[in-house]
Amino acid sequence: MRIYVPRDAAARALGADAVARAVAAEAERRGLAVELVRNGTRGMIWLEPLLEVETAAGRTAFGPVSAADVPGLFDAGFGAHPLALGPVEAIPFFARQTRLTFARCGLTDPLSLAEYEANGGLAGLRRALGMDGRAIVDEVTGSGLRGRGGAGFPTGIKWATVLDAKADRKYVVCNADEGDSGTFADRMIMEGDPFVLIEGMVIAGIAVGADMGYLYVRSEYPDAIAAMQAAIAIARDAGLLGRSVLGSDRAFDMEVRVGAGAYVCGEETSLLNSLEGKRGVVRAKPPLPAIAGLFGKPTIINNVISLASVPVILEKGAAFYKDFGLGRSRGTIPLQIAGNVRYGGLFETAFGMTLGEIVEEIGGGTASGRPVKAVQVGGPLGAYMPVGKFDTPFGYEEFDGQGGLIGHAGIVVFDDTVDMMKMARFAMEFCAVESCGKCTPCRIGSVRGVETIDRIARGDAAGVEILTDLCDTMKDGSLCALGGFTPFPVMSALRHFPEDFSASHKEAAE
């Protein structure tokens, strides 16, 4: 009998290790031969720990399972049981998804290269090895893939710039400094299907003629770091990485570098400085990293999900990927539904679903059962969307048109107990703590922002105009998105929830 208990950090955070131990102990006690596989998560976090059993009819799920439930599950022969959920792929939250990037996440043993290959892995790289660099880049450009880190810049255009740059050395850097609250797609894929990211980086390397890659992972993700390091070692032994990629004449190797707790290092130029061993201070652009990036060399720097989407594009072709989506937002996007939400987790789907569908239908509304008040989309630098904007389709331009951004596709739901002035103050405070200090609007503006919001809280209505003006300055005058986008949460809170910014509201709350 084969039983799956996820090793994903979110599953572990809810007791998966204890469940795995209980399964092993119970099997031994009963003298049953059980093969226990620690898979990635399927992404239905409210059902974690989600235990799956392989049956003749496919994989059957039980959840959320605690260690104490395990003997009862064995007693029931993993059949009828109050925690039984039926075939895992028939669970509505899962069945409604289009899983391209996350096709294997939760399905396979993340560190089994054989299972990776048996489920479509390496097909994209094999095809790429038979193409020249220009053809690979054209395929990525043709897919319409845009940077999933948040900026939405076309990935193929970035690659073409690096391909055309002449240099003795080029690099591929993967930005796995996923610091935005409400996002966990990068973590999930690194823990649940690390080879897909390795494959994506190798393809990027052979496309532009780079033979070295760095994966910059935040230190807050110890499980992802361990999974990637283990997968890289396996890939090296198997000849997927090294002097001769899969026996070809192309070389590519990579290593993990660990961040050190600075949010701003998710910005690509400060990440490059950090990799070089400097303070994580933002660089002015130009020069673009594609021309002068890591150690001054032409560098592809892409987010985890962008790179992890490349293998399926090469495997199935640009047209296949481009067929999904809406407007200029092509392909699929792994939505991360989080915060005060009933069915939280990762939901990969084509662009175009409305925010309301995502929050109410897929997410099932709030966990607290209270009405939704606001939804922050795109991390700490994303706008707070009121329920009135729930008909906005999920796409880069569509959100931009509504004064928001999709960022890394994190969706954080708040119920009606949230104080939006407090959230606006938090956004400024966060910017003040995390500012790299290079430019004045961000470094000083954020501190003044906190003070000004405190003035408004004390009943000084004149503060609203000053705050608005300050936000304009930060938006126009900051070097990077930290200072430049902090006005999004602040101004959206002020614009959509002005009642929270009055002194009377504050007195009522206290």
Added chain:
Amino acid sequence: MRPSQAAPTTEHIAAIIEEHLGREGPLLPMLHALQEAFGHVPQQAVPMIAEALNQTRAEVHGVVSFYHDFRAEPGGRHVLRLCRAEACQAMGGEAAAAETLARLGVDWHGTTADGRLTVEPVYCLGLCACGPSAMLDDVPLGRASPERVAALLEEAGA
């Protein structure tokens, strides 16, 4: 449990610096290795690194002090990180954290009187669909109510 941390000696620091010297961009890996070995980045390491990398002491100090992770002084034997970011706030994380801090009798960045535990704020652990979240050393915890945090601390002897 975290491995027991050694008291820094010049030889030990020099060995760690030497181990990473050949890498591209060796400074962050060096600092992580020093912190792993000693629980902090010892002051005496700064001029040694500067010498090895042909940088000024000010440059090295600038890097050490820029990043939240690097400590100038040893912390507690265990580190508890409580998430303060938006998704965890939406699930009552601020009140839960305040109660945990009160129970432990420390403030943010503080260490308990017995030196057992340091509490640090963290802005996102990527556990945003089961908030509020926490991490004890490398062990993640979801739905981190004060009771669940207390149970985890007890289990770990922290």
